[in-house]
Amino acid sequence: MSLLLGPMKQHLDGHKGLTDHNEILALKDAKRVYIPLINGQSTNVEVLVKEGDRVYVGTKVAQRNDSSIVPLFSSVSGKVVGQETFLHAILKPVAHLVIENDFKYETKAPFKPLDYTKASEAELIDFTMNAGIVGCGGAGFPTYVKYKFAKDVHTILINGVECEPYITADYRIMNEKGKEMVIGIKAMMKMAKAPKAIIAIKASHPELIATVKKEIEGHSDISVFPVPDVYPMGWERTVVFQVFKKRYDKLPGEVGVVVNNVTTAIALGTALETGMPITEKIVTVSGDGVKEPHNVMVPVGVRVSELVAKCGGYASEDVLLCAGGPMMGKTLTNDQFVITPYSNAITVLITRPIDKVACLRCGRCSDNCPSSLQPVRINQFEETKNYEMLKRLAVNDCIECGMCSYICPSKIDVTEGIRRAKRLVQTRAAAEVKK
Amino acid sequence: MKFTYRPSPNYRQPRKTRGIMMELTIGLLAVAAFSCFYYFTKTDYGLRVIELLFVSVLFCVLTEAVWAYFTKEKVLEYLKHSFPWVTGIILALILPINATLYATAISAVLAIFFGKLVFGGFGQNVFNPAGVGRAFFMTSFATSVAADVVSSPTPITTMSTLGWVIKDSSLLSSTLSQFGGLTNLFVGFYPGSIGETSALVILIVGAVLIWRKVIDWRIPVVYVGCIFIFTALVGAMQGMGLWYPLYHVFTGGVLFGAVFMLTDPVTNPTAPGARVVFGIGAAIITLLIRFLGNLPEGVVFSILIMNMINPMIEAWMDGKQIHTIKKSMVTSSILVVLALALFTGVGLSLKPKAAEAEVPEEPEEPALVFGQPIALNSTSLDPYKGEITGTSESGSYVVYTVKVKGYGLVDDDGSHGLSYDYNIFDITVDPAAKTLVSIAYQQFGDTKNIGSKTENEDYYKVFEGLDLTNYDNMVDTVSGATCTSKSMISAVRIVMDALGE
Numbered sequence: 001m002s003l004l005l006g007p008m009k010q011h012l013d014g015h016k017g018l019t020d021h022n023e024i025l026a027l028k029d030a031k032r033v034y035i036p037l038i039n040g041q042s043t044n045v046e047v048l049v050k051e052g053d054r055v056y057v058g059t060k061v062a063q064r065n066d067s068s069i070v071p072l073f074s075s076v077s078g079k080v081v082g083q084e085t086f087l088h089a090i091l092k093p094v095a096h097l098v099i100e101n102d103f104k105y106e107t108k109a110p111f112k113p114l115d116y117t118k119a120s121e122a123e124l125i126d127f128t129m130n131a132g133i134v135g136c137g138g139a140g141f142p143t144y145v146k147y148k149f150a151k152d153v154h155t156i157l158i159n160g161v162e163c164e165p166y167i168t169a170d171y172r173i174m175n176e177k178g179k180e181m182v183i184g185i186k187a188m189m190k191m192a193k194a195p196k197a198i199i200a201i202k203a204s205h206p207e208l209i210a211t212v213k214k215e216i217e218g219h220s221d222i223s224v225f226p227v228p229d230v231y232p233m234g235w236e237r238t239v240v241f242q243v244f245k246k247r248y249d250k251l252p253g254e255v256g257v258v259v260n261n262v263t264t265a266i267a268l269g270t271a272l273e274t275g276m277p278i279t280e281k282i283v284t285v286s287g288d289g290v291k292e293p294h295n296v297m298v299p300v301g302v303r304v305s306e307l308v309a310k311c312g313g314y315a316s317e318d319v320l321l322c323a324g325g326p327m328m329g330k331t332l333t334n335d336q337f338v339i340t341p342y343s344n345a346i347t348v349l350i351t352r353p354i355d356k357v358a359c360l361r362c363g364r365c366s367d368n369c370p371s372s373l374q375p376v377r378i379n380q381f382e383e384t385k386n387y388e389m390l391k392r393l394a395v396n397d398c399i400e401c402g403m404c405s406y407i408c409p410s411k412i413d414v415t416e417g418i419r420r421a422k423r424l425v426q427t428r429a430a431a432e433v434k435k
Numbered sequence: 436m437k438f439t440y441r442p443s444p445n446y447r448q449p450r451k452t453r454g455i456m457m458e459l460t461i462g463l464l465a466v467a468a469f470s471c472f473y474y475f476t477k478t479d480y481g482l483r484v485i486e487l488l489f490v491s492v493l494f495c496v497l498t499e500a501v502w503a504y505f506t507k508e509k510v511l512e513y514l515k516h517s518f519p520w521v522t523g524i525i526l527a528l529i530l531p532i533n534a535t536l537y538a539t540a541i542s543a544v545l546a547i548f549f550g551k552l553v554f555g556g557f558g559q560n561v562f563n564p565a566g567v568g569r570a571f572f573m574t575s576f577a578t579s580v581a582a583d584v585v586s587s588p589t590p591i592t593t594m595s596t597l598g599w600v601i602k603d604s605s606l607l608s609s610t611l612s613q614f615g616g617l618t619n620l621f622v623g624f625y626p627g628s629i630g631e632t633s634a635l636v637i638l639i640v641g642a643v644l645i646w647r648k649v650i651d652w653r654i655p656v657v658y659v660g661c662i663f664i665f666t667a668l669v670g671a672m673q674g675m676g677l678w679y680p681l682y683h684v685f686t687g688g689v690l691f692g693a694v695f696m697l698t699d700p701v702t703n704p705t706a707p708g709a710r711v712v713f714g715i716g717a718a719i720i721t722l723l724i725r726f727l728g729n730l731p732e733g734v735v736f737s738i739l740i741m742n743m744i745n746p747m748i749e750a751w752m753d754g755k756q757i758h759t760i761k762k763s764m765v766t767s768s769i770l771v772v773l774a775l776a777l778f779t780g781v782g783l784s785l786k787p788k789a790a791e792a793e794v795p796e797e798p799e800e801p802a803l804v805f806g807q808p809i810a811l812n813s814t815s816l817d818p819y820k821g822e823i824t825g826t827s828e829s830g831s832y833v834v835y836t837v838k839v840k841g842y843g844l845v846d847d848d849g850s851h852g853l854s855y856d857y858n859i860f861d862i863t864v865d866p867a868a869k870t871l872v873s874i875a876y877q878q879f880g881d882t883k884n885i886g887s888k889t890e891n892e893d894y895y896k897v898f899e900g901l902d903l904t905n906y907d908n909m910v911d912t913v914s915g916a917t918c919t920s921k922s923m924i925s926a927v928r929i930v931m932d933a934l935g936e
Contacts, residue, residue, distance in 0.1 A: 333440050376705045
């Protein structure tokens with residue numbers, strides 16, 4: 001908070017108490033799993049198995065082969081029965097590889113464990129690629145790419161902030177898998193030749209900080225950095241600014257930092273220890289629209305309807321179903337979509353009417369925008385389709401974190417207005433390139 | 436089972452615009468409550484505060500209700516989303532206590548209509564509606580004051596008549612003690628616009644509203660801070676102490692405007708950097724109006740002027756804020772430096788006008804206005820009977836003393852009261868030329884301030900050189916003092932009669 005700039009962040013009620021201490025349920029009884037043939041936005045995926053093939057937990061079944069290489073693995077043992085195309089969590093129809101579960105959960109590790117202390121940096125980066133380790137914060141960005149191009153990195157910043165409301169998956173897994181986390185972090189430091197690592201955790205979780213501190217005892221190059229309980233503290237730029245007081249233009253590498261999610265580090269640590277890729281995930285199923293909010297350990301590819309049924313079903317006849325947290329998670333109009341290797345939450349909220357009034361130009365959206373944009377102005381110029389002004393207002397720097405809509409006292413869909421503005425700018429820019 | 440689609444985010448803070456406006460309303464009512472307390476306990480006009488508030492709010496709400504009805508909106512829903520009462524309360528609180536109720540009502544209607552509805556209603560208005568209402572009031576109804584309310588000079592008008600500078604320490608203490616000292620200027624038990632006087636109450640309410648995030652802290656802090664610094668500079672140039680900037684800040688609605696009017700989000704910039712520039716600009720204009728303009732209170736007009744250039748500031752600052760922050764820093768710095776230079780100049784050029792304010796000026800004598808002339812043989816002079824009570828010689832002239840009935844005695848029945856007496860004139864005549872040389876009162880027996888208008892050198896001149904033989908001569912009367920004039924002309928006729936015998 002300064003005189004000329006708003007706080008660029010805001011505390012919001014996280015409702016973490018719904019799921020942060022109850023039992024982690026295990027969902028094992030899905031008859032079929034549907035491995036989504038997608039990574040990030042790319043569907044350029046080659047399928048490596050045929051209909052009728054027998055697969056095991058960990059069998060490599062497909063691979064993304066374009067700008068980056070990301071293998072996909074079976075999450076159950078059983079038989080490949082074909083492909084099905086239906087709506088994915090990114091709100092587009094996507095092909096899924098259907099595997100019939102034989103409920104034996106026979107496991108065959110697809111690669112050998114690797115001792116990070118002995119392996120070279122190049123070996124570790126190759127291992128990370130082949131293990132299909134992707135960013136588990138929600139975007140699914142291939143982790144090895146970050147390290148392939150890492151230069152002059154002084155710190156690996158491990159993001160354990162988990163600022164989305166309702167989600168406690170990272171919180172829980174950090175409590176459970178401290179050992180794997182440390183191995184993953186150490187490997188990451190080696191890959192980036194970084195002398196130290198910092199784990200950012202919300203100061204409002206003193207008990208978790210204590211647990212993690214115990215895990216990193218004896219590793220003087222790893223430390224914990226408590227950050228305030230605000231949104232979007234978990235966004236790369238916000239957390240880097242909080243820890244290092246530095247802003248960067250495009251990538252955190254510019255200020256000598258690589259940021260990785262804590263679950264990504266744990267996945268890498270697990271892969272190095274056991275030779276197993278990400279085949280199951282802890283997913284937080286929470287919100288007032290689900291009867292018994294829980295964290296659920298679930299194989300990749302299970303339909304969300306089964307996940308919700310495991311948590312007691314829906315609490316209302318009319319719900320908002322979000323793939324992810326309520327801030328950034330997209331709203332889906334059916335519950336047949338599946339869990340991906342980088343899913344971390346399903347949020348179900350009871351649909352309530354929104355009483356929208358006129359914008360009173362209070363400027364809270366501009367005060368709190370983590371990108372320091374001016375959402376109110378963007379919405380004004382979007383209405384008049386003013387391309388030049390929208391460009392000047394840097395509309396493409398919006399990460400759609402949802403802060404502006406959240407904070408709006410008039411309950412206007414500010415973020416959606418910015419999305420329209422972004423589409424407008426992108427279409428016009430593309431048209432200009434064509435000319 | 437229904438899965439509703441809404442664009443993300445699906446999470447909203449509980450805070451609503453309605454709640455914000457309700458808290459603002461409560462804050463305003465707290466200020467109004469203080470005013471009621473002051474006017475009920477220290478003066479006789481407590482009820483007027485309530486009447487003005489009621490009329491102002493009523494007409495604001497009515498105007499919007501009528502508008503909603505004719506634009507085919509659901510009236511109640513419209514009012515719930517439009518908050519006209521806020522304008523109503525603010526308008527009442529910035530009016531003087533002697534404002535007439537009809538002027539208040541008209542100002543309220545104009546405030547809502549021209550300040551808000553013509554722009555498209557809540558959220559669209561360019562100007563602060565209450566400010567618009569106050570401007571209408573100031574320009575159209577400033578002299579239409581309720582006759583039964585005695586208003587005394589406010590601290591800011593007093594300071595204005597003193598030329599914005601007090602160097603004499605006894606004058607300073609008498610000026611301050613007139614309003615109960617600086618402490619009382621802070622607490623607020625002194626005459627002024629209804630809700631503007633208590634710095635203490637406004638500061639408390641403002642702090643709560645900032646804490647509750649109803650208003651943004653930047654504009655009030657920057658605005659009041661700038662006014663303090665700039666006036667401290669002016670004071671320093673004249674060797675005045677810390678009391679001077681405090682006097683400027685506590686009086687004339689600076690704090691009220693800072694907390695309740697400049698912070699109106701609809702009419703100020705949305706981005707923090709632009710808000711700082713807005714606050715500095717408002718401070719400069721307020722003080723320019725105070726020091727160089729004719730109006731003692733610059734706050735309302737500075738708000739309206741800043742409202743007007745707000746779109747410009749906003750457009751100037753558009754962009755990604757971590758990039759435009761430099762622009763706002765440079766703009767703010769340039770403004771502050773320019774203002775410091777400007778107010779150094781203002782400070783050096785101020786001259787006290789102490790004498791004027793010390794001794795209230797005598798009401799200026801209006802010029803003599805003549806009415807219908809009367810012929811000396813007119814029968815209308817007949818009731819003004821009289822007689823010559825004495826003659827004396829003065830050189831070659833003769834002085835006649837004439838005792839004649841005036842306005843009060845002409846009806847012979849005492850119906851005009853007992854305090855009337857004869858008018859007695861000394862009329863000097865040139866017996867050779869039969870002309871009148873001079874005329875003067877020996878005794879005035881008519882109504883003071885009315886008939887006494889004839890007691891005027893300029894009127895005497897009308898008679899000088901008059902031909903005392905021609906009864907057809909016409910003689911002017913004094914407008915508004917016809918009876919006394921007739922009495923005087925009758926006296927002249929009596930002398931003519933005597934001369935003719």
